[in-house]
Amino acid sequence: MTAIRFATASDADAIASIYRPYVEGTRVSFEEQAPDAAEVAARMQSPLHPWLVVEEDGRVLGYASSSPYHRRPAYRWTVETSIYLAAAAQGRGIGRQLLSTLVELLTHQNYVTAIAAIALPNPVSIALHSRLGFVAAGTYRGVGFKLHEWTDVSLWQRDLAPRTAEPREPRPPAMIDFPRRD
Numbered sequence: 001m002t003a004i005r006f007a008t009a010s011d012a013d014a015i016a017s018i019y020r021p022y023v024e025g026t027r028v029s030f031e032e033q034a035p036d037a038a039e040v041a042a043r044m045q046s047p048l049h050p051w052l053v054v055e056e057d058g059r060v061l062g063y064a065s066s067s068p069y070h071r072r073p074a075y076r077w078t079v080e081t082s083i084y085l086a087a088a089a090q091g092r093g094i095g096r097q098l099l100s101t102l103v104e105l106l107t108h109q110n111y112v113t114a115i116a117a118i119a120l121p122n123p124v125s126i127a128l129h130s131r132l133g134f135v136a137a138g139t140y141r142g143v144g145f146k147l148h149e150w151t152d153v154s155l156w157q158r159d160l161a162p163r164t165a166e167p168r169e170p171r172p173p174a175m176i177d178f179p180r181r182d
């Protein structure tokens with residue numbers, strides 16, 4: 001049985017271990033130095049940006065998080081999302097469960113747009129984001145150079161709420177029926 005819950009500082013080690021192979025061996029992430037557990041714990045400190053983990057039998061299989069899309073204040077209703085699963089957990093629908101929970105949570109937080117930046121090629125990530133209502137918003141050509149290759153980045157946008165003249169300020173993530181079990 002899988003369960004989705006907010007990450008805590010004690011998950012930082014598991015999250016760092018899941019993320020490390022994507023940093024060190026792939027172009028999925030454009031980071032080049034994998035963050036250690038302390039750095040992951042520091043990144044988790046943001047009060048307005050949730051980190052979720054999915055676990056099975058007490059073992060963390062993956063995580064999803066949001067971060068500010070841009071530091072300038074008019075962008076504050078827009079977030080960037082990211083999601084990483086351990087290789088053994090892929091292809092079982094866990095990514096869909098986890099990302100849809102994150103989208104629901106961000107909607108409750110009053111965010112208006114979520115953006116995923118997908119380094120190409122990544123057909124599974126594109127299938128996942130399309131399934132959850134993200135739509136293609138354009139592709140940057142050759143903006144990253146890693147592991148000897150120039151890489152395109154495709155942007156996928158998911159509207160979370162109607163745009164109004166007086167948007168409510170983003171608020172911290174609240175418990176919305178968590179932990180969630182399958």
Ligand SMILES: CC(C)(COP(=O)(O)OP(=O)(O)OC[C@H]1O[C@@H](n2cnc3c(N)ncnc32)[C@H](O)[C@@H]1OP(=O)(O)O)[C@@H](O)C(=O)NCCC(=O)NCCS
Binds near residue numbers: 084096
């Ligand atoms: C991308 C990722 C989060 C997707 O999660 P997942 O649990 O593996 O995917 P799911 O099983 O939920 O499937 C999501 C969609 O992808 C499709 N899919 C899954 N595996 C696939 C494969 N090997 N080839 C093609 N499509 C595939 C599924 O059919 C599903 O589409 P559908 O709902 O239209 O049927 C996960 O594979 C992962 O962590 N990959 C490595 C890190 C990464 O790429 N992160 C995203 C960075 S932008």
